[in-house]
Amino acid sequence: MDAIFDRVVREFFPNTTIPFWKKWLFRTAFGNKVFSRLIYNERLVNKNGVEWVNAVVELLELKCESEYHQFNNIPEHGATVVISNHPTVIDGLSLIHTVSRVRSDIKIIANHVLPIIFPQVSELTIGIENMAGKMSHKKFREMNDHLRKGGVLIICPAGKLANWSLSGLQEHKWNPGFLQLAMRNNAALVPIHITGENSKIYYLTATFWRQLSNMMVIREALRHYGKTMKSI
Template identity: 25%
Template sequence: MADQDVVVQSDKLIDIERVIAGKNPRLLRVIPKFLIRYLKRVIHQDTLNEALHRHRNEIGLEFVTAILDEFKVKVVVKGEENLLSADRFVAVSNHPLGGLDGMALMLAIGKVREDFVVPSNDFLMHLPNMRSLFIPVNKHGSNADNIGQFNDAFSSEKAILYFPAGLCSRKIKGNIIDLDWKKTFLSKAKKYNRNILPVHISGRNSNFFYNLANLRKWLGLKANIEMLYLVDEMFRQSDKEIVITFGKPIPTATFDRRMNDNAWASLIREHVYKLEANPDAPFIFESL
């Protein structure tokens, strides 16, 4: 769920002007008012604040359920027997939406076991209602305390929900697919003897989102400006269905020295997309 950096709260309310002022007061003074109003509309500031206020007393999975209900999202689970048979796992999934997909996965796993945590970047930790579900991951530098919490989570008995791409899916050669998966989840799983539970999540964002991402890349811009629209994309998912498909757990002993962790991570990523058609698809590979 790392893409939701734009949703930053202050005093439990989303305030785009306060966010900008906190990061760069001079910038706030020069930004035209019409642009501020536009940003507020894009992130649905008023609507989100109303929803957060309504559910201010709900914490953890209760809050997740309430938000999914707000958007009238139906979560359908396939391969639940694979989830039930998994022991001490890291659930790794594609990240098609960048917001509600993460909540849908929390809900699906939370119905079976509530002892799970989700690695999150610093910004998402500002959502107080969900803070208990997260462990911090600082993308912009090292932090000894965060690293300690991260390792402690992997060494614990809790389930871990992980999006190895770090960003939501993009449109690549006409297909909605994750960017390359980072190997961290696998390296840690091997170190702490955790099985891999592969998960596929259905869904896609709008063509506008993908076209903007590709245009930004074509222009050579490094800032992921398309992320500004992720909240708007979230609202586009209203009244839709998200299908969570759990594949068969893969024993950590599978990932031996035949390949390095980057290669294994890439193969797991490919395997996840096969689950949409067959939750019981075997993890088949050829050594590189």
């Protein structure tokens, strides 16, 4: 587990020497023991891709509810771009689980660190280093290739988690690149809105120290145990 944590730190802080106290704090937030219990759970061993995601949803007893028409909106075949807001750390799980009820040819745009932490989702992930910034030509080509083959591409155009404010969750500005992807490949565009939120301590940490909140993702995901995620 230390090897994974160390690699995550290197990815988030390339060519940077991290002070001992800060690394200790990041390690505590990351939760190696919690991560180990999750990754080596017997219900997840030898599973990958959609099968692994669905097993995690079952393990966490997440209730991913969708309105009936949502399934009708997802074509059974052909290039499809699914776009969604991004309120919680488990939106990706919820979206893949929901879409997999109709399709199996799924790719999701996510932070490039995700398959480092969870190699089980490598086959599902197109990893982006700067989620809120400009995509590399290589990654854009990978997305286009998947759509040309008639696959489903899941995107949270905000590129990062919503911020908490006194008036509620605030989405970051959406990157309009998903429209170009859909039009270029004559893909169906399916909007999904997820209702849910992270813990207040997570949003508070993200407000004052985004780097630390990035390390809290696994602990935060487990806080959603037994919760309901609604897609409308």
